[in-house]
Amino acid sequence: MAIDAAGLAAIRLTLELAAVTTAVLLVVGTPIAWWLARTGSRWKGVVGAVVALPLVLPPTVIGFYLLVALGPHGPVGQLTQALGLGLLPFTFAGLVVGSVFYSLPFVVQPLQNAFEAIGERPLEVAATLRAGAIDTFFSVVLPLARPGFVTATILGFAHTVGEFGVVLMIGGNIPEKTRVVSVQIYDHVEALEYAEAHWLSAGMLVFSFVVLLALYGRKKEVVR
């Protein structure tokens, strides 16, 4: 087998990170996307821009500021220490935090689009059929936005698998703790281990292609 134990550990860690990050993103991103889709607030533009920042910023910038914020002298770092959680940088939890920021737009934007496409009418209809706000969200909005959730899940997961800069900045390069596949490949190349780098890289390539094929090849769901 051309992928060694370290490589397998990196793959396992990467999948774990992507799974946890995606779960967190769906929980955090849904209310943000809902608010962005429904609000008439003047803060909508600001929040929308902040969510989209990771699309344009170099990952090193995100990683750097997260490192500062989560570090021993940063506000979040002091909070986590006060709560007895210790410091997040160079831990798996720290990686999750970084990944959540990094992949946020890939989850929020498809959800926001899906919520906007539903429009006001089904919500009003639900209200005239005795459904309150929360009831309506679960019985009408979630099912109607299902394609958006599928897209958000796939993109959030795949984008997290593909990250490098943020992970390197706040996770470092600790085997089995923070060394994900992309970092492992980087290590192989640094060490001129091109064969190992090839195997992992080709694996990433195939994985990414399959994911995107699943996304774009999905038959348009007929709704209405």
Place this chain on the structure above:
Amino acid sequence: MSGAAPFGPGAARTGAIVGDGAAIRARFGLGWPGFRLDVDLALPGRGVIALFGHSGSGKTTLLRCLAGLERAADGYLAVRGELWQDESQRLFVPTHRRPLGYVFQEASLFAHLTVRRNLEFGLKRVPAASRRIPLDQAIALLGIEPLLARLPGRLSGGERQRVAIARALATSPRLLLMDEPLAALDVKRKQEILPYLERLHAELDIPVIYVSHAPEEVARLADHVVLLADGRALAAGPIGEVMARLDLPFAHDEDAFVVIDARVAAHDDAYALTRLEFAGLPLWVPGLGAPVASRVRARVLARDVSLALSERHDSSILNVLPARVVSLDEADPGRTLVCLDVAGTALLARITRRSAAQLGIVPGRDVYAQVKGVALLR
């Protein structure tokens, strides 16, 4: 979930009992740039009430206020003894706590649910003790039994609206609001749904507020009419009166008409005629299948009524009714519109101005109305 804040400070205090338990009292004042709704209405708590007016007259906004989908800053609404809104005490019952049914103009079925699940959506959110209309009855009333397993995407426009109406009924509403439910349908589909709406009217004791801009729908369905223009109520009253008022636009329509609610008195099989009766007067129409004593509604066009000073028996016209001239409208240089009182029922006649002058038609004059045509609406 509505645009207006659904959870006002008064949201918890629902259903206070107020005033006249049988009627609907509604006062709303709200607006946005270019439009203002300002109405104060006392409506009967039964029958079909039509909100009639051109687009932009505020019909739909008024209906949305009644439903609580819009919250009028100045608003008061009591429906058959229950207070739904009173801004003077900051009370606003949100839409989902109001026992109402709402049928939207366009198809509004949940695309992800089958017809049956759509029907059950509202039903299962209504406490068992408040269910008065069994689902089976709603299904039978609208004739949608064969559609239950289908998804809304596989229904025709008319079928979707029938399902939407049944879905609203299945919540056993105390008030049914309909926003031009037939507007998006072609003539054929309209004809398909109208009989169901009439059955609703006949079989269920639920007041219906029905938005329409089509006079023929109003004539067929409504018992009471509110005429809206520019966000104000120009007139409100029983359909027979409102349609005949010369100061309102209805009477000036080329196809102006009045409606007469009558009873089937007898069938004359020899001549294939049916005798209706209203206010003790006979009205002959082509033979009907309806049984004796059943209620029917007839429409008489203003241009089908001519006037005579004596009750002539040498004419082919069957229906000659004693009438008194109430008022005239002579705005048109060639034609005069005459409003008549036939034993308490209003009738319109459109005659030439020359005839009006020659016969000496003036208010208070007793005449005979010769009715050339009567159409049965239901």
